[in-house]
Amino acid sequence: MQNDNTLTSKKLTDITGNDFSQAYEEFLKQGDFISLTRQFEQGFTQTGRDNQLSFNVKKAKVSILDTGILLVEPENSTTSVKPSKSIVISSAIHGNETAPIEIVQQLISDIVAQNIQVKHRTLFIMGNPVAMNIAKRFQTENLNRLFCGKHQDIAPCFEKDRAEKLETYVSDFFNAGTDSSDSDVTNYHYDLHTAIRNSKHEKFAIYPYQGDKPWDKEQLSFMAACGVNTILFGHGPTGTFSYYSSANFSAHAFTVELGKVRPFGENNMANFSAMTEKLTALICDEDLLLNSFDNKDFNLYTALGDITKVSNNFKLFIDDSASNFTDYPVDTLLSTDTGEEYRTTQPGESIVFPNAKVGNGQRAVLMVVPTTLS
Ligand SMILES: [Zn+2]
Structure with missing residues (x-):
C-alpha cells in the first residue's frame, strides 16, 4: 500500500464520535471490510462521494462512502477498456446471511491487495451492519421489504433509515455512471442472499418483475454460469432491493439465494466459487464464457398466485x-x-x-x- 494512502494526521470519527482512524488504517493493510463495517455499524459522520476515505489501487479509486458501502471507480483515461457497466453487488440485506457477505469480502480484499484490476464502476454493499452484529435477519423491520419508498410507511428504526440511505447511494451510483459517460452504460445489480429453509434446488434467483420487457436470456446464462440455474420470474412490483434497481434504473437485477443460512466461518466457500469467479470476471471485464440459453439447462418457474391467510x-x-x-x-x-x-x-x-x-x-x-x- 502506498504511503499517501495513510491518514495518520487526520482524525476520523464515526457517527457516535468514536475514533475511526486506526480501524481505517487497519482496513488499508488487511482489506477486512467485514471488520470495518461491524465496528462502525451506525455509519460515519463523513459521508458522500467527496470524502477523505479514498485510496488508489491498480488504476482505480476506492472510496468508502459509509459503513458497508464501498465504491470502486476505474480511471477512465488509463484503462484500455472504457467503463461501460455500473455494477452493484450487495450482501447482508439480511444480517445473518453470511455467505454473501464473505463473497463480497473476498472481492474487496482482492481489490485492496491489488490481486485484480477492476475495469467497471462497482458499488459493494453490506446492507445491514446492525443485524450483522446481532446475527439476525434484521433488528426491527425486514429491510428487503422497504425499498421503492416503502420505508416511508413505517415507524423510525435502523432499517427505515438504512433503506433510505441505500436507495440514495444506489441511485447516486447509477446516475453518476450515466452522467460521466458519453456512451451507453448498462446497469447491473446482484443482491446476494441465503435462504432460511431448505430448497429442492439449492441455489435459485428471483428475477424481478419486468412489466412488458422480455426476460433477458443472456442474464439467465450468466446466472447459470454463477451456479444458479433455478429462476423464479417475479409476477409484480415489490419492495425488494433488486426490484428497486430494476424498476428505477433498468438494471439487470436478481435476488440470488445461494443456499442455507449458516454462521460466519461455517460456509463452505468452495460452494460459492463459481459466483465469486464470475462476479470477478464481470467487474474486471474478463470473458464471461457463457453458454447460450437453453431451457433444458434451467428450472424456470412462474408464479401462479398466493395462498393468502x-x-x-x-x-x-x-x-x-x-x-x-x-x-x-x-x-x-x-x-x-x-x-x-x-x-x-x-x-x-x-x-x-x-x-x-x-x-x-x-x-x-x-x-x-x-x-x-x-
Ligand atoms: Zn435474505
Whole structure:
C-alpha cells in the first residue's frame, strides 16, 4: 500500500464520535471490510462521494462512502477498456446471511491487495451492519421489504433509515455512471442472499418483475454460469432491493439465494466459487464464457398466485420443514380458511416461502409452476 494512502494526521470519527482512524488504517493493510463495517455499524459522520476515505489501487479509486458501502471507480483515461457497466453487488440485506457477505469480502480484499484490476464502476454493499452484529435477519423491520419508498410507511428504526440511505447511494451510483459517460452504460445489480429453509434446488434467483420487457436470456446464462440455474420470474412490483434497481434504473437485477443460512466461518466457500469467479470476471471485464440459453439447462418457474391467510381459522397443511419448490400432485388440499380451501390445479405446482405465521390478509405461500421461455 502506498504511503499517501495513510491518514495518520487526520482524525476520523464515526457517527457516535468514536475514533475511526486506526480501524481505517487497519482496513488499508488487511482489506477486512467485514471488520470495518461491524465496528462502525451506525455509519460515519463523513459521508458522500467527496470524502477523505479514498485510496488508489491498480488504476482505480476506492472510496468508502459509509459503513458497508464501498465504491470502486476505474480511471477512465488509463484503462484500455472504457467503463461501460455500473455494477452493484450487495450482501447482508439480511444480517445473518453470511455467505454473501464473505463473497463480497473476498472481492474487496482482492481489490485492496491489488490481486485484480477492476475495469467497471462497482458499488459493494453490506446492507445491514446492525443485524450483522446481532446475527439476525434484521433488528426491527425486514429491510428487503422497504425499498421503492416503502420505508416511508413505517415507524423510525435502523432499517427505515438504512433503506433510505441505500436507495440514495444506489441511485447516486447509477446516475453518476450515466452522467460521466458519453456512451451507453448498462446497469447491473446482484443482491446476494441465503435462504432460511431448505430448497429442492439449492441455489435459485428471483428475477424481478419486468412489466412488458422480455426476460433477458443472456442474464439467465450468466446466472447459470454463477451456479444458479433455478429462476423464479417475479409476477409484480415489490419492495425488494433488486426490484428497486430494476424498476428505477433498468438494471439487470436478481435476488440470488445461494443456499442455507449458516454462521460466519461455517460456509463452505468452495460452494460459492463459481459466483465469486464470475462476479470477478464481470467487474474486471474478463470473458464471461457463457453458454447460450437453453431451457433444458434451467428450472424456470412462474408464479401462479398466493395462498393468502384470510382469517384466524387459516390452516396450512404444509410442514414447517417443507423445502422450497416442493411439488404436489393435482388436487392436493394445501390450506383451508373460513369458507374456502386451496387445492392444487396444475401439474408440477410447487410451493415457495411457506409461512403459516403471517398476519391476516398476508401471503402464507407463493404457488409456482414450471415454465419455459420461447
Ligand atoms: Zn435474505
